[in-house]
Amino acid sequence: MAKYILYARKSTDEEERQVLSIEAQLAELKEFAAKEKLEIVASLCEAKTAKQPGRTVFGEMLRIINAGEADGILAWHPDRLARNPIDGGQIIYLVDTGKINSLKFPTFWFENTPQGKFMLNIAFGQSKYFIDNLSENVKRGLRQKLRRGEYPGWAPLGxxxxxxxxxxxxxxxxxxxxxxxxxxxxxxxxxxxxxxxxxxxxxxxxxxxxxxxxxxxxxxxxxxxxxxxxxxxxxxxxxxxxxxxxxxxxxxxxxxxxxxxxxxxxxxHEYIFCNLMKCGSCDCCITAEKQKGYIYYRCTKKKGICEEKYIREEALTQQMKEILQKVSLSDDWTEKMLTKMDEEKHTSVQSSSALVTALEGQITDIKTKLDRLLDSHLEAVIDKIDYLAKKEKLINEKVRLEEKMNEIKNKGADWLEPMREFILSSCQAKKIAANGDLMEIRTFLKNAGSNFTVKGKKFDWLAKGGYKIIAENPQCPTWLPGSDSNRRPIG
Ligand SMILES: [Zn+2]
Missing domain, CATH: 3.90.1750.20 (Putative Large Serine Recombinase; Chain B, Domain 2)
Structure with missing residues (x-):
């Protein structure tokens, strides 16, 4: 027959307030022992948290069990015994080695099986620990799988x-x-x-x-x-x-x-340009209809009387094509500009790399100064107040230089890439106009501008950034990189 140690614990922790007081636990446990006819060889009480290992009375209980003076524990709930993996592990180890033959709790049924021990571990307040570990292991396994090129899931058909x-x-x-x-x-x-x-x-x-x-x-x-x-x-x-x-x-x-x-x-969407434009007179939507094989666009006149007339799709697209021609760079200019861009990129990288090297040098200097400053402070050459003030100044300077360096490193590509894309797209415009694919025309216009209207059978729009400049300067784009100070990204 097992000899039990009766163990009651309640810490002064705020969150354990709802737990029975030590006196109440003792009363309940004695009644339980009497009912179950358990032999109690010692009664131990402890007013300490079980979240960290290292409880004195708990240690004493383990000593008694290891000495063979008892082989069972009676407690109100497993979480009275342990709430951390180390203490919980010690109890389970004693169960595994046969030093503990019985664990009794009025609020929890324990049996000495793998499942029982798993449940006990959960009850030791480690459920969070287990779940965290489990999901972390799953994630780690998944990352490894992906790195090895293994698809984490069911194979597709075939x-x-x-x-x-x-x-x-x-x-x-x-x-x-x-x-x-x-x-x-x-x-x-x-x-x-x-x-x-x-x-x-x-x-x-x-x-x-x-x-x-x-x-x-x-x-x-x-x-x-x-x-x-x-x-x-x-x-x-x-x-x-x-x-x-x-x-x-x-x-x-x-x-x-x-x-x-x-x-x-x-x-x-048979009528391609409907959702693109609005009526230039009354701001209503534009609708379209087919008559005798031709498509006509017109104001919906939803806001009242509007004098605007129909416009035939052919007339409309003709105007759009003319606009596309206007915002298109000639092949000649495209080539010149792309060459210029390459040069610009080259010099930009060169000049910035020289600057970056200079800044790196300055940052290294500051690091050396910081080391020396610390040495002087340690050797008591300068006092603490002086040291802290000088250090603060150096660190601020270092952060400023590092920010500046990163800014320069990123700047080059920042405006060159969008610019190149814009040049290539602008060069495409005249080809799109020549092909006459309505869908392509619509897509280009949407990318290159906004506020599309029809008024007095005339199509109008607002060209964006670079397209506006080309439209206004048909002969020579003055914003060519290097030809003026305007180096902001366009498009
Ligand atoms: Zn209208």
Missing amino acids: YTNELRNHTILVDNEKHKLVKKIFELYATGDYPLKALAEKFNDLGLRSKTDKRLSVGMTQFILKNPFYCGVFKYNGELHEGKHEPIITKKLFDEVQTVMQKRGRAHKTKT
Whole structure:
């Protein structure tokens, strides 16, 4: 029969206020012992927190148990015994080594099994510790998996999960059909619906043995996993699984999909310029209608009487094309400017790298000064007040220099890149006008300006930054880098 130590504890911690007082615990435990006919060899009380190890009375209890004078503990709840992993671990160790044969709690049932010990650990107030650890381990495992190029999830159709080694293998049968889906779609001759039907007929089924839907087929075609990479949390990783298709085929499929998407869009929005413009007289929206094969745009006149007339789509696009011509840089100028930009970038990098080196030197000087200052202070050459004042001054100077250095390092690319993009886009304008694709015209205009209006059958807009300057200076853009002081990014 087990010999029990009766242990009661309550700390002066604020959060333990709702716990029974030590006197109340003792009373309850004695009644419990009498009812269960437990032999009590010692009664111990402690008024200390169990969150940190190192309680005196708890240590005394362990000594008694180790000496073999008792082999059981009776306490109100496991959290009276331990609330930290070290003390909790000691109790469990004594259970494992057989020094403790019985743990009794009026509020908790303990049995000496792995599950029982797990529950006991949780009851020792370590649930948070366990959960934190668990999720941290899961996260760490996941990061390692990603670094090794292992996809953390179920393999897509055409692959199988090899559960023993946690790897993803090519499915011998299905992968051929999946590859065929990509190849057929890339020809541009098969809409998604036709593909889904075709492969259903060929017997291809989803992982859950369902017929392929249009959505599933599209999902397959958009999944880069098949060409050897995968996205996880928005980041692209190189997979270590075997690709089924080439990157080239995958890219071709994406291009076809984009084209089909666009074709579909232009069909549903037959009147391309409706949402772009407003009436220049009354600020109402513009609507469009078809008459005798021609598209006419006009004011909706929702705000009352408006005198504005219709404008035919051909007339409208003609005006837009003229605008595009105006904001387009000639090839000649584009070339000159790009060359100039390259030179500018070169000198900018050179001059800034000289500056950065100079600043680095100054920062190193300050570091040396700080070391020396500390030495002088340690050798009692200067007193503490003097030391602190000088140190503060040096540190402030160092921070200022470091900020300046970072600013210079970032500045070069800051305005050069947007500028280059703008030049290239501006050069495109005349080509877009010549092609006459209405969707492209609309997209360009939206990027290059705002406030699109129609008034008196005339289309008008507000060009943004650089486009405005080109439109106003058709001969020679005076804002050419290096030709004046205007070096702010344009566009
Ligand atoms: Zn109007």
